[in-house]
Amino acid sequence: MMLMRTALAxxxxxxxxASAHAASKIEPIVSPGGIKAWLVREPSVPMIxxxxxxxxxxNADPADKLGVGNMVSSLLDEGAGELSARAFxxxxxxxxxxxxxxxxxxxxxxxxxxxxxxxDEAATLLRLALTAPRFDxxxxxxxxxxxxxALRRATTSPTDIANERWWxxxxxxxxxxxxxxxxxxxxxxxxxxxLKAYVGRVFARGSLTIAxxxxxxxxxxxxxxxxxxxxxxxxxxxxxxxxxxMHGLGTRVTVELDVPQTVIDxxxxxxxRHDPDFFTAYVVNHILGAGTHTSRLYREVxxxxxxxxxxxxxxxxxxxxxxxTGGTATRSDRAKETLAVIEDVIxxxxxxxxTQDELDKAKSxxxxxxxxxxxxxxxxxxxxxxxxxxxxxxxxxxxxxxxIDAVTLVDAKRxxxxxxxxxxxxxxxxxxxxxxxxx
Amino acid sequence: xxxxPAATAVSHFTxxxxxxxxxxxxxxxxxxxxxxxxxxxxxxxxxxxxxxAHFLEHLMFKGTAKNPAGRxxxxxxxxxxxxxxxxxxxxxxxxxxxxxxxxxxxxEFEADRMTGLVLTDANVIPERSVILEERxxxxxxxxxxxxxxxxxxxxxxxxxxxxxxxxxxxxxETLNREDALAFYGRFYAPNNAVLxxxxxxxxxxxxxxxxxxxxxxxxxGVFGPRVRPQEPEPIAPRQVTFADPRVxxxxxxxxxxxxxxxxxxxxxxxxxxxLAHVLGATSNSRLYRALVVDKKLATSAGAWYSGTALDMSxxxxxxxxAPGVPLVKLEAALDEVIxxxxxxxxxxxxxxxxxxxxxxxxxxxxxxxxxLARLYGAALTTGQTVEDVIERPARLRAVTAEAVREVAKQYxxxxxSVTGYLVKDIKDVAAREEKRxx
Numbered sequence: 001m002m003l004m005r006t007a008l009a010x011x012x013x014x015x016x017x018a019s020a021h022a023a024s025k026i027e028p029i030v031s032p033g034g035i036k037a038w039l040v041r042e043p044s045v046p047m048i049x050x051x052x053x054x055x056x057x058x059n060a061d062p063a064d065k066l067g068v069g070n071m072v073s074s075l076l077d078e079g080a081g082e083l084s085a086r087a088f089x090x091x092x093x094x095x096x097x098x099x100x101x102x103x104x105x106x107x108x109x110x111x112x113x114x115x116x117x118x119x120d121e122a123a124t125l126l127r128l129a130l131t132a133p134r135f136d137x138x139x140x141x142x143x144x145x146x147x148x149x150a151l152r153r154a155t156t157s158p159t160d161i162a163n164e165r166w167w168x169x170x171x172x173x174x175x176x177x178x179x180x181x182x183x184x185x186x187x188x189x190x191x192x193x194x195l196k197a198y199v200g201r202v203f204a205r206g207s208l209t210i211a212x213x214x215x216x217x218x219x220x221x222x223x224x225x226x227x228x229x230x231x232x233x234x235x236x237x238x239x240x241x242x243x244x245x246m247h248g249l250g251t252r253v254t255v256e257l258d259v260p261q262t263v264i265d266x267x268x269x270x271x272x273r274h275d276p277d278f279f280t281a282y283v284v285n286h287i288l289g290a291g292t293h294t295s296r297l298y299r300e301v302x303x304x305x306x307x308x309x310x311x312x313x314x315x316x317x318x319x320x321x322x323x324x325t326g327g328t329a330t331r332s333d334r335a336k337e338t339l340a341v342i343e344d345v346i347x348x349x350x351x352x353x354x355t356q357d358e359l360d361k362a363k364s365x366x367x368x369x370x371x372x373x374x375x376x377x378x379x380x381x382x383x384x385x386x387x388x389x390x391x392x393x394x395x396x397x398x399x400x401x402x403x404i405d406a407v408t409l410v411d412a413k414r415x416x417x418x419x420x421x422x423x424x425x426x427x428x429x430x431x432x433x434x435x436x437x438x439x
Numbered sequence: 440x441x442x443x444p445a446a447t448a449v450s451h452f453t454x455x456x457x458x459x460x461x462x463x464x465x466x467x468x469x470x471x472x473x474x475x476x477x478x479x480x481x482x483x484x485x486x487x488x489x490x491x492a493h494f495l496e497h498l499m500f501k502g503t504a505k506n507p508a509g510r511x512x513x514x515x516x517x518x519x520x521x522x523x524x525x526x527x528x529x530x531x532x533x534x535x536x537x538x539x540x541x542x543x544x545x546x547e548f549e550a551d552r553m554t555g556l557v558l559t560d561a562n563v564i565p566e567r568s569v570i571l572e573e574r575x576x577x578x579x580x581x582x583x584x585x586x587x588x589x590x591x592x593x594x595x596x597x598x599x600x601x602x603x604x605x606x607x608x609x610x611x612e613t614l615n616r617e618d619a620l621a622f623y624g625r626f627y628a629p630n631n632a633v634l635x636x637x638x639x640x641x642x643x644x645x646x647x648x649x650x651x652x653x654x655x656x657x658x659x660g661v662f663g664p665r666v667r668p669q670e671p672e673p674i675a676p677r678q679v680t681f682a683d684p685r686v687x688x689x690x691x692x693x694x695x696x697x698x699x700x701x702x703x704x705x706x707x708x709x710x711x712x713x714l715a716h717v718l719g720a721t722s723n724s725r726l727y728r729a730l731v732v733d734k735k736l737a738t739s740a741g742a743w744y745s746g747t748a749l750d751m752s753x754x755x756x757x758x759x760x761a762p763g764v765p766l767v768k769l770e771a772a773l774d775e776v777i778x779x780x781x782x783x784x785x786x787x788x789x790x791x792x793x794x795x796x797x798x799x800x801x802x803x804x805x806x807x808x809x810x811l812a813r814l815y816g817a818a819l820t821t822g823q824t825v826e827d828v829i830e831r832p833a834r835l836r837a838v839t840a841e842a843v844r845e846v847a848k849q850y851x852x853x854x855x856s857v858t859g860y861l862v863k864d865i866k867d868v869a870a871r872e873e874k875r876x877x
Contacts, residue, residue, distance in 0.1 A: 042467065044466070044467050045467075045802070045805045045806045046802065047802065047803060047806060078722075085722075086723060086728075086732075089721065089722050089723045090723055090788075090792065093721060093723060093792045093795070093796055094791070094792050094795060095795065096795050096796045096798075096799030096800070113803065115799060115802060138732065142731060142732060142735075142738075145735075145738045145761060145762075146738050146739065149687075149688050149738040149739075149759060152687040152688060153687050153688060155687060156685035156686075156687055157685075158580060257685075258684070258685075259579075259580045259685075260575050260579045260580060261572065261575035261576060261579065261580045263580075291516060292516075292521075293500070293512040293516065293522070294512065294513060294516045302569055303565065303566075303569075304565060305565055305568075306564070306565030306566060306567065306568025306569045306572070307568070307572070308569070308572050309569055309570075309572040309573035309575075309576050310576065329572065329575070329576050329580070330572060331568075331571070331572060331575060361513070361516065361517050364517045364518070364519065365516045365517060365518075365519050366519070367519060368517075368518045368519015368520065368537070368538065369519040369520075369521070370519065371468075371469065371470065371519065371538055372468075372470045372519065372520065372521065372536055372537065372538065375468060375470060375536075375807060375808065375809065376806045376807045377806050378806075
């Protein structure tokens with residue numbers, strides 16, 4: 001086993017970042033069939049990465065069939081068209097083609113990685129997966145058993161419980177409060193018709209976002225796009241999801257579990273991606289807890305007191321809500337102290353704001369990190385999809401530096417106050433004696 | 440399939456003070472990955488001091504006489520760089536990734552902390568709490584990880600791979616400043632390290648910069664062959680069972696003692712890699728098909744081979760029981776799959792699919808300079824050479840079905856193994872074993 005000094009940051013925490021270098025070469029393309037995409041030509045390695053997204057994700061799960069999208073994501077490569085699950089997997093493996101699918105909260109995402117020589121075969125298999133998935137009984141029951149096993153495991157995992165309780169309390173009557181993977185009650189209810197209906201509702205050209213990176217020109221990319229997505233219906237049929245207001249501020253939810261380490265999740269409202277103060281909040285979050293070895297929480301919780309190994313915060317923006325969340329794990333007999341330190345750090349940042357020095361360093365980091373954080377074709381493709389979903393414009397990578405530069409200390413103090421002064425929703429899982437109070 | 444392009448352009452040289460240097464050109468981005476690897480890991484620890492290699496890795500961020508605590512990390516952060524560090528049984532590494540014009544700055548900092556580390560109780564004691572929380576998070580809160588430690592400890596009867604890289608808790612609690620400095624003084628030297636630089640740089644540039652920075656650090660001591668106590672020939676299958684009320688789905692894992700790339704006869708390790716793939720890397724593998732798809736005894740099943748190690752390494756198989764399936768029954772079915780495999784060569788298609796996938800992975804790796812740097816760093820700190828890494832795809836290509844069955848026969852021998860059961864209640868296993876005996 002290899003141990004890393006600090007836990008790797010969650011992918012979405014860095015979702016703003018893409019390689020500025022690669023991004024400077026982004027080409028908007030339209031396929032002969034009229035489907036739009038962004039392309040980055042990178043001929044030095046003989047491979048192609050494509051990322052795509054359909055609006056929907058877990059939001060498109062029927063309320064009584066939670067987890068449908070998640071099951072679909074595991075079953076698309078388990079048989080399609082004339083190919084059984086086994087034959088489909090063999091075809092992928094013979095050409096070392098990597099297909100992955102995931103059902104997020106707001107989107108159903110997919111990605112393809114292939115060597116250039118195998119692009120035609122890759123396109124054929126991906127088209128089949130999206131347009132003619134079979135959902136044969138054997139793979140459906142097998143994947144259902146795996147999903148249920150994971151859900152059962154989550155019932156005794158402190159990190160899963162803390163996370164689930166946090167979202168359920170924050171968004172009690174909204175899809176964001178439900179599990180993306182479904183529940184032990186809902187997953188056994190899912191039928192093949194539900195899976196097929198999900199595919200029919202969600203996979204459509206009109207709600208599709210694509211980015212391609214690799215050894216491929218615009219003509220070939222256009223043909224690839226039509227081949228894969230051309231057979232999909234024009235329009236999706238998605239439920240209307242209302243904007244959500246976060247609940248539970250000032251609440252502490254405790255769950256007793258006999259484990260040596262107590263897991264603490266906390267958070268409050270964040271800022272929408274298009275809020276004029278978004279970048280200021282992004283910088284404030286970096287200073288508070290996202291800066292891996294430099295944030296205030298890292299310093300006070302880990303470095304000075306040795307209370308935890310992992311300690312970080314994330315600014316999360318969804319289509320219908322935005323939150324600032326954080327998490328740590330600490331020895332049970334010091335959980336109360338850890339929580340007090342976290343609350344104090346947040347309070348001080350809210351009241352006094354960051355210093356000029358902190359602000360300068362954070363801005364410098366966030367600008368420099370943009371060029372280097374996303375270094376592989378797959379990561380760049382993923383980021384280009386995100387920039388499109390966030391509707392930031394194809395020139396966003398060039399504008400981003402100036403947007404960070406524009407953040408002033410006055411702004412930072414104002415936003416720190418409004419962002420961090422509303423109280424927290426906290427979930428605590430472990431041996432919770434002394435923590436069972438609502439503050 | 441085209442050959443891996445960048446691998447052929449890799450340069451390798453040694454400075455006068457003994458520091459080995461590997462340069463991997465990658466002109467696609469103006470980014471550089473700078474990694475310093477020391478040829479020391481948890482298997483080099485003194486008995487009673489388990490965890491000190493990893494603890495020292497954490498303490499290397501506490502500053503030097505020249506660069507007080509935080510300056511290196513803050514400098515990397517201010518230029519938008521990434522940094523981290525890692526420890527394994529055989530090596531310890533430190534890396535940064537920044538825009539390439541900062542390479543010399545990184546080298547100056549890293550060369551400085553090769554000899555200049557300053558530790559005080561004020562920064563050592565809280566960091567010891569951090570590694571104990573790291574242990575809590577990675578192991579003590581996770582029943583599967585706790586079983587994994589027990590399996591490893593039972594597999595290695597004599598070799599120091601038996602203790603966890605994190606350390607045993609009771610020993611971690613006693614580690615102190617003096618232990619860390621003693622370990623540092625003994626193992627951290629230019630002539631016991633490998634520098635790997637990947638990015639938009641030439642070998643000449645790296646050589647000049649390395650001589651101006653690392654080149655000023657004096658060679659220290661003599662580092663001979665890394666000789667650790669070796670395993671006796673294994674003769675008895677071992678079984679360990681760990682019960683935890685938090686287990687929702689019983690599972691089993693088995694590790695066999697198997698040679699690493701460094702310890703294997705030519706071609707054996709490549710065959711073990713193919714074997715792991717055919718037996719258990721995908722949903723078309725033998726174990727998955729038999730246990731999960733056909734017999735429905737398991738919800739997951741697979742195999743792995745850990746080939747990057749200085750000494751005798753491991754081949755593993757695992758399966759998670761479907762609801763209501765006793766582990767003894769699952770284990771019997773798993774043994775049947777392995778027995779059938781030993782009876783007959785795998786098919787040509789199985790072997791070809793496995794090889795295609797593994798060779799493609801080497802091409803995909805060209806897309807990620809960090810992955811390439813790790814590949815070379817890990818090889819050179821576990822007794823392999825640059826040529827070994829470059830030739831690996833060709834050697835994988837040469838593996839035959841016969842060779843795969845041959846290594847399976849030789850190494851998937853239960854006497855070489857430890858099987859671990861993870862259960863909710865210890866009585867579950869006992870009751871079922873009794874039933875079977877009747």
